Amino acid sequence: MALAAFTPTIWAARFLSFLDQANVYSIDTNRNYEGEIKAAGDTVKIPTFTKAITIGTYDEDAAIGNRIDAPEEVAGNSQEMAIDQFRYFNFAVDDVEETQTKPNLMDAAMSRAGVGVSTTVDGYLEGIYDKAFDNTYTEIPGANNNARGTNISARTVTIPVATTVDATGGAFGIKLLEALTVLKRKMSAADVPLSGRWLTVHPDTIEGLERWALTKGSTAVYTPSTTESVLTNGYAGNLLGFRLKVTSSVPSIEITAANDGWRLFAGQGNEAVTYGSQIAKVETYRPERSFSDAVKGLYVYGARNVLPTRLYAIEHKKA
Structure with missing residues (x-):
């Protein structure tokens, strides 16, 4: 009993709806150039300004031709x-499934496909975000690696304790708050807007924070998520004005020779990383050696860290 109305377009739409239900990094990644993607292997050119726009003073008493300067030529590359x-x-x-059950099985299978691809994409985007803290990444300003390293250091705060804390002292929770206040100052000094700031956190981070909040916390500082407020994937509440996104897909780094740690990305809005994707093809078919309906699809994507200097990080030891 083959499934009727077996339309590839419908299943492609279902795949996309499931794909959007399981992600963390793509939430704050822009898709400004997605419309330019036509097929696998495409390359999208992204314009980048290399010269600031001069802000002048209008002189209303000067001659008409001298009240403003000649227009500047916009300089940039891509x-x-x-x-x-x-x-x-x-x-x-398989066709032997009951007619009323088969559509549900197809939907469940498409859900698994969407979640699986989404998890893969999020892991890929983690690496793209992490490039902002690689001093060999060419988009970080600076004539040499030392200058880039200094730039990265200015955007990074290290927590000196691990997430293993005692319930009464809450050492990690306190140190996390201290680190976040330093990060807020660094971002504000760089003219990063206050609204729309976010921080990715590892489950270990949330554990240390919640242990602190249970004993000495304040809702004015940390507001955990509730059932009603979990509207986006990974949302774990707000801390000092940062929207927290919890994920196990956090880079593992070496803090010292004896201690590995987690790198937690922080940012504002979605300008730093751009992402593009497309379902290149969805096809429905009848496999030759079985009595069944089948769906196969190809999903293509890519990303670029276009403004790495807008990304910050907190690093802390593993539990």
Whole structure:
């Protein structure tokens, strides 16, 4: 009993709806150039300004031709975002399933496909975000690696204790608050807007924060998420004006020779990283050696860290 109205367009839409339900990093990643993607292997050129616009003073008493200066020529170059990531799904549901059950099985399978691809994409985006803290990444300002390293250091705060804390002292929770206040100052000094700030956190981080909040916390400082407020994936509440996003997909780094740690990304808005994706093809077919309906699809995507200097980080020891 083959499934009727087996339309690829419908299943492609279902895949996209499931894809958007399981992500953390893509929430604060822009898709400004997604419309330019046509096929796997495309390269999208992203304009980048290299010269500031001069702000002058209008002289209303001067001669008409001298009240403002001649227009400046906009200077810039371009970065390239390669659409070089290719993922596929391919599954079938046998005809022996009951007619009323088969659509549900197809929907469940498409859900698994969407969540699986989304998890893969989020892991890929983690690496793109992490490039902002690689002093060999060419988009970080500075004529040499030492200058880039100084720039990275200015955007990073290290917590000197691990997330293993005692319930009464709450050492990690206190140190996390101290680190976040330093990060707020660094971002404000760089003219990063206050609204829309976010921080990715590891489950270990949340554990240390909640242990502190249980004994000495304040809702004015930390507001945990509630059932009603969990509207976006990974949302874990607000801390000192930062929207917290919890994920186990956090870079593992070496803090010292004896201690590994987590790197937690912080930022504002979605300007730092741009992402583009497209379902290149969704096809429905009848496998030759079975009595079943099958769906296969190709999903292509790519991303670029276009403004790494707008990304900050908190680093802390692992539990």
